[in-house]
Amino acid sequence: MPQAEARPAVLDLFRSTGAYLSGHFRLTSGLHSPAYLQCALVLQHPRIAEDLGRRLAQAITALVQPEPVDVVASPAIGGLIIGHEVARALGAKFIFAERDTSGKMTLRRGFRVEPDEHVLVVEDVWTTGRSTQETIQVVEEAGGRVVAAGALIDRSGGKIEFPVEACALLDLPIASYEADECPLCRDGSAAVKPGSRYVRSAS
Numbered sequence: 001m002p003q004a005e006a007r008p009a010v011l012d013l014f015r016s017t018g019a020y021l022s023g024h025f026r027l028t029s030g031l032h033s034p035a036y037l038q039c040a041l042v043l044q045h046p047r048i049a050e051d052l053g054r055r056l057a058q059a060i061t062a063l064v065q066p067e068p069v070d071v072v073a074s075p076a077i078g079g080l081i082i083g084h085e086v087a088r089a090l091g092a093k094f095i096f097a098e099r100d101t102s103g104k105m106t107l108r109r110g111f112r113v114e115p116d117e118h119v120l121v122v123e124d125v126w127t128t129g130r131s132t133q134e135t136i137q138v139v140e141e142a143g144g145r146v147v148a149a150g151a152l153i154d155r156s157g158g159k160i161e162f163p164v165e166a167c168a169l170l171d172l173p174i175a176s177y178e179a180d181e182c183p184l185c186r187d188g189s190a191a192v193k194p195g196s197r198y199v200r201s202a203s
Contacts, residue, residue: 010052010152010170017042024184026191028078029128032182035174036194037153039124043081052152053085056169060120060150061090063165067147070117071095073139075105075131082152083122092120097135105134113144121149126168127176129160136163 014020019041025033043049060069069092074083076098087094095111113119119139123132136146149166157173160166179185 010055011172013048013052014042014153017045017048021194024189024191026179026193027127027176029130029176030179031127031176032179032184032191033174033176034184037125037155037172038194039078039082039152043124049081049085050088052169053082054089056082056122056150056152057086057089059167059169060086060148063167064120064148068118069120069147071113071119071144072122073097073113073119073135073144074122075135078124078131079122079135082124086120086122086150090120097138105131105138107138107142113139113142115143117144118147119144121146121164123149123151124153126151126154126156126160129156129162132162 011020014037019038021036021038022034023036025036027033027036069090071093072083072087072090074080074096076096080096083096084094095107095113097105097107100106121132121135121139126132132149132151136149139146146164148164149162151168153170153172154160154168155172155174158171177183182191185191
């Protein structure tokens with residue numbers, strides 16, 4: 001039998017598509033970092049997005065068996081593409097949570113979770129895990145049962161603790177700093193914000 005074609009490593013895919021950036025960045029969390037993972041650049045390629053979605057679905061299936069997954073829920077905007085691809089791989093429904101005008105994560109657009117539906121929460125990158133935590137809370141308040149959480153990359157160094165089983169395709173610890181403790185700022189470099197939304201730093 002012919003051998004299956006080897007899958008490129010996840011980090012290699014990020015690098016080859018320009019999705020792994022080096023510099024001085026202000027992350028969505030408000031932290032500063034010398035590296036940024038711009039998942040949109042790797043997920044803009046449908047075949048790669050489909051492949052990564054299948055890989056993450058397989059990893060999560062192994063984690064939660066024999067629990068079924070009825071719904072995949074993602075925080076907007078970062079989790080939309082990978083969440084949809086994971087849902088496709090699992091044959092599950094896909095919904096997403098988004099922030100209202102006050103900044104609170106909520107379900108809108110007629111999305112709903114039926115009582116006791118088994119829900120998987122999927123994000124692109126975990127740094128603090130805040131968006132995933134908030135999405136878990138939203139789903140549970142809507143009556144769903146979150147069985148696991150998943151992400152393409154965990155850059156926290158394993159520091160995040162979720163109330164459910166969790167896994168990422170790649171653990172990639174990358175230094176991050178509070179703005180007033182950032183060595184890049186002390187060296188005179190200005191942080192740029194390459195992400196999709198700005199977060200006001202705590203005063």
